[in-house]
Amino acid sequence: xxxxxxxxRRVAVGAAALALLAAGCGTTTTDSGSGGDASVEEGFNVGLxxxxxxxxxxxKFDKPYIEESLAELCxxxxxxxxxxxxxxxxxxxxxxxxxTEGIDVMVLDAVDxxxxxxxxxxxxxxxxxxxxxxxxxxxxxxYYVSFNNQTVGQVQGEALIExxxxxxxxDDGEIVAIHGSPTDPNAAEFKTGAMEVLEGNVEIAAExxxxxxxPDKAQEQMDGAITSSSVDDIVGVYSANDGMTAGVVAALKSxxxxxxxxxxxxxxxxxxxxxxISGEQYMTVYKxxxxxxxxxxxMAVAAATGEEYDGGENTITEAEDGDGExxxxxxxxxxxxxxxxxxxxxxxxxxxxxxxxxxxxxxxTDFCKExxxxx
Numbered sequence: 072x073x074x075x076x077x078x079x080r081r082v083a084v085g086a087a088a089l090a091l092l093a094a095g096c097g098t099t100t101t102d103s104g105s106g107g108d109a110s111v112e113e114g115f116n117v118g119l120x121x122x123x124x125x126x127x128x129x130x131k132f133d134k135p136y137i138e139e140s141l142a143e144l145c146x147x148x149x150x151x152x153x154x155x156x157x158x159x160x161x162x163x164x165x166x167x168x169x170x171t172e173g174i175d176v177m178v179l180d181a182v183d184x185x186x187x188x189x190x191x192x193x194x195x196x197x198x199x200x201x202x203x204x205x206x207x208x209x210x211x212x213x214y215y216v217s218f219n220n221q222t223v224g225q226v227q228g229e230a231l232i233e234x235x236x237x238x239x240x241x242d243d244g245e246i247v248a249i250h251g252s253p254t255d256p257n258a259a260e261f262k263t264g265a266m267e268v269l270e271g272n273v274e275i276a277a278e279x280x281x282x283x284x285x286p287d288k289a290q291e292q293m294d295g296a297i298t299s300s301s302v303d304d305i306v307g308v309y310s311a312n313d314g315m316t317a318g319v320v321a322a323l324k325s326x327x328x329x330x331x332x333x334x335x336x337x338x339x340x341x342x343x344x345x346x347x348i349s350g351e352q353y354m355t356v357y358k359x360x361x362x363x364x365x366x367x368x369x370m371a372v373a374a375a376t377g378e379e380y381d382g383g384e385n386t387i388t389e390a391e392d393g394d395g396e397x398x399x400x401x402x403x404x405x406x407x408x409x410x411x412x413x414x415x416x417x418x419x420x421x422x423x424x425x426x427x428x429x430x431x432x433x434x435x436t437d438f439c440k441e442x443x444x445x446x
């Protein structure tokens with residue numbers, strides 16, 4: 072089954088959830104004891120808190136997709152939105168303001184999951200349920216939706232090994248590992264998954280954690296790794312996301328690299344896809360954010376109206392937060408994207424159009440020439 076079909080089925084599940092929620096009218100309570108008295112017919116206020124804007128996905132995809140999914144489920148509902156710009160204190164203030172305003176349910180992608188426990192506690196004290204989105208905030212949230220983060224790291228590591236084997240360089244040099252933010256628990260899971268694959272199969276010359284997922288910091292770290300080793304000895308780079316990959320590529324170019332070694336990424340940012348088709352990046356991890364947003368909206372509506380979210384076609388599992396609390400969760404599967412399947416993944420799903428990818432700077436790539444011939 073292709074990704075487009077899976078998404079179409081999820082939309083159908085969302086429509087079914089709407090019918091069930093409308094029939095229920097929010098008369099029961101959730102297991103956590105918070106929320107439960109809102110009504111789909113009358114509508115209610117959903118507070119959405121996203122963590123930062125350095126990563127392109129949040130403003131371009133997550134927020135509008137959640138807004139769109141919520142409108143499908145509850146046409147009279149309102150969405151109150153804030154972005155914390157990677158500032159923990161700012162997100163705390165935003166959450167307090169939303170609760171004062173009177174939101175009925177909160178969808179929270181925490182800047183710092185440990186510090187977010189106070190946000191969750193404050194919300195629950197006011198009978199406002201919390202859906203943890205993409206990152207599992209501590210404090211005992213009601214629901215959690217994300218991707219299988221350890222699998223993300225494994226997919227990245229496996230892709231890098233495959234690329235090195237294809238080039239015949241797996242035993243001929245070293246790799247550099249640029250991990251994500253140490254305050255993001257997802258980054259720790261990406262790291263665990265990747266290193267399970269890489270350790271023992273490649274020589275790792277240097278390894279870094281990157282505060283705030285900063286591309287500039289990633290560039291500095293890559294500069295340091297090149298100085299300590301040699302640009303000619305680096306045969307591959309594990310980079311945890313596309314934004315940092317931009318910094319890695321800049322450092323390699325500055326050091327005089329004639330060609331880029333295989334470099335990983337994540338989030339399928341447009342710049343990452345363009346680097347892939349031009350040969351500057353080997354792969355990225357595509358996460359069906361629309362599907363994640365759909366699940367988050369369904370969870371939020373269920374929590375606010377007192378219905379139990381049953382997952383639809385998605386499997387409900389349990390995730391354990393940093394406090395040892397178990398949370399009903401949906402963990403979606405990531406997809407590896409290389410030049411070979413750009414058209415079958417991000418283009419087929421409507422994430423990007425060929426026109427958006429094949430701008431003037433990339434019109435002469437094989438990918439753009441081939442797809443232009445297909446149109």
